[in-house]
Each structure stands twice: as structure tokens, then as C-alpha cells.
Amino acid sequence: MSMGKGMSYFQSKLTLKKEFPFKIFSYSSLALKQPLHIHEYTQIAYVLKGVCNHQLRGKSLNVSRGDMFIITPGVEHSLSAIEEHEFEVVLIDFLPYLVREQLKPFSDTLQPLLQNADELPELSSLPQPWLHIAKSKQLLVEQLLQDIQDEFEHREAGYEYAICTSLVKLLIIMDREYRRARRKQRVQSTPTSQHPIEEVKRYIHDNYSQDIPLEQGAFLANMAPAYFSTVFKKETGQNFVDYVNEVRIERAMELIQRNMHTITQIGFQVGFHHLSHFIRTFKKRTGITPTEYKKTFGKTP
Numbered sequence: 317m318s319m320g321k322g323m324s325y326f327q328s329k330l331t332l333k334k335e336f337p338f339k340i341f342s343y344s345s346l347a348l349k350q351p352l353h354i355h356e357y358t359q360i361a362y363v364l365k366g367v368c369n370h371q372l373r374g375k376s377l378n379v380s381r382g383d384m385f386i387i388t389p390g391v392e393h394s395l396s397a398i399e400e401h402e403f404e405v406v407l408i409d410f411l412p413y414l415v416r417e418q419l420k421p422f423s424d425t426l427q428p429l430l431q432n433a434d435e436l437p438e439l440s441s442l443p444q445p446w447l448h449i450a451k452s453k454q455l456l457v458e459q460l461l462q463d464i465q466d467e468f469e470h471r472e473a474g475y476e477y478a479i480c481t482s483l484v485k486l487l488i489i490m491d492r493e494y495r496r497a498r499r500k501q502r503v504q505s506t507p508t509s510q511h512p513i514e515e516v517k518r519y520i521h522d523n524y525s526q527d528i529p530l531e532q533g534a535f536l537a538n539m540a541p542a543y544f545s546t547v548f549k550k551e552t553g554q555n556f557v558d559y560v561n562e563v564r565i566e567r568a569m570e571l572i573q574r575n576m577h578t579i580t581q582i583g584f585q586v587g588f589h590h591l592s593h594f595i596r597t598f599k600k601r602t603g604i605t606p607t608e609y610k611k612t613f614g615k616t617p
Contacts, residue, residue, distance in 0.1 A: 332357055336476050337411040338483075340461075340468050343395060344404040350394040357409050358430060359387040360486070361395070362449075362461060366403030367542050369396045372445060378542035382449045382531070384457070384490060386429045391445075406461050410483065418484045422491045430487075447493050448535055460486045512537035513551040517559075524563045525587045530556045564588065565601040572606060575614040579606045 332339060337357065342364070352371060361370070363383045370379050372393040377383075387393050395405060412430040419426050429445065449457050464482045467475045516533045533556055534544035549555050554562065564586040571582045583594030583606070598606045 332409060332411060338414065338468070338476075338479060339409045340406065340464055342404055342406045344402070346397045346400075346402070348395060348397045350396060352392045352394045354390050354392050355387075355409075356389050358389060358412050359385075360408040361385040361387065362406045362457065364404040364406050364458065364461075367398055367401045368403040368405060369398055370394070370540075371396075377446070377540040378546065379446075379540045380542045382451065382454050383540050384447055384449055386426075386445050386490070388429055388445070406465075408461075408464070408483070414480055415484050415487060418480075419487060419491075422488070426487055426491050426494070446540060447490065448531055448541060449489070449493060451529075451531065453489060453493070457486065457489060460489075511551075512539070513548055516548070517552070520560055520563050524560065524567060525585060527587070528560055560587075561597050562601060565598055568594070568598060568606065569602070569609065569613075572610050573613050575610065579610065582606070 348368075361384065363379050363381050365381050367378055367380045370377050370383075370385065370393065372385060372387065373391065378398065385393075397403065416427075416430060419430065460482050464479050464486075467478045467482070516536050519533075519536055520528060530545060531541050533548065534541040537544050537547075539547065545556060548559070552559055568582050568586045571577060571585065572579070577585070579595075580591050583591050586594075588594035588597070595605055598609070602609060604612075
């Protein structure tokens, strides 16, 4: 592993018990500021609430609820609080052999990230360690984390088996999210690859009539949502929601000029679920209501 000039790393002193090399704990201190460090075990990090900063593989990401990482042995990383932002991150430390046998079917996704330090290939060949768990799966992930926490705290007979079972379920969810991301990337890939933000902008223009949450844009750009939000505004000069609404209003203006549909129909066609929201957004963008715009620019039937 190459280390950048001027940077220093320390080996984490935390060790796992030989009889059951596993630990789960959380961070939530606003004073948290880890130095870059490495450790000999695998770590899973899940942002349970709020926003914090995670440095990993030379990238600094502001991460939020639903963001999840697998940190492989020997890879430098750090967690830090962001001033005045509350957060909670759940961390799971374990040695890969605990779950390796059960995860053999996932050799092309999870297995490369579940190696010992001396078995790891070049970092550049490893899958991306970060993914965002879809909102529909977040409660499931958080329930599994709670189950693992309860088993680890109470340590009733068979708790090791129960923890490993839940850990495998957690990793399978991650595997499926990885595969879903790969499928989307294959579908969206073009002979001339574009900048990630350009890809997101194109997606918005093609799908403005659908719900497009910020998390979807971040997923398409392969970024953590909070980090994506910052980059998107820097690249476009607008926040994500304003950009989506601008595309919708421009399309609505075209439809109103044709005078083939009612204002209500047009509002729904361009992606607004409520007429009042459409009218309010339209006036904010153009200075007049859709009805006033139609009187001025609509073609006579």
C-alpha cells in the first residue's frame, strides 16, 4: 500500500478476541476527529443518522443516513464530526473468516472486500467500498444492526451463531445493492463516457415526469448524497431540487404554449403531484402563474 507524502497513519490498537473476533459499537460525539488509520480486520460502517465526514481511499465524503462502507484491512481511513452536525455511525469489526464460507456465491462482489490484509489485490482492482442503501431497505438494515447489537450485549447461548447469521444477511443486502448499481451502470453506459454530473443531468431531462429524489442522483453519480449535493451545486450553480424543478417548469411552459391540455394535466405530466405545488413553483420560476402564462403565450385552439 502506498502512502502519500506528508501523511502519517497509525495502526489501530483495537484487537478482537480470538475466540470470537467480532465487535459492534457506535460513534456520535461532536468532538470526534480520527486521524487516518489502518487496522487488520474488516470494518463495516453505517450512518444511522445525521451527517459526518469519512475519508477513505484518498476521498473525503460527507455522508448521511443510509450510506454504508466496507473498509478492508490495511486501507487508511478516518471518521470525523462536521461542526454542529449531529450524527451516529454504527461500526462492525470482524475477521472475514466468520462469514466467508456462507458468502462464496458472491465471489465477484463481496469476496474481494472480505480478504485478509496479505490476500488483498491492488486497491484499484477492488470494488467501490461505498454504497447508499435505498430508503426501502434502510429499516431492514437498521433492524439487523439492532439485532446484532442486542445479541452482542446479552450474549445468551448461541449468540455467536445468531450474530453471524444476521451479519451474512446484512452483507447479502449490500451485495444486492452492489449488483443493482452495476446493472444500472451497464444500462446507462455509452461509448463516450460523460462526467457523472452530466450523466445525472441527462437522466433528469429524460425522467423529469417521475419522482427523482436526491439519493437517486447520488446513486447515479456514484457519490454519497451529501457529497453529491455539494458537487452538483458547484457544477450547476443550483441545488438538486431546484434544477429538477427548473427542467419540469421549462417543459410545462412548452406544453402550455401548445394549449392542448389543462393546467392540471400539465402539472401532473411534468412530475408535480399537487396542483398548488406546481402553480407555486411555476410562479417562482417565471414570475406569473400557469394560467397567466397561458393567456399570454398559449396558442388559440
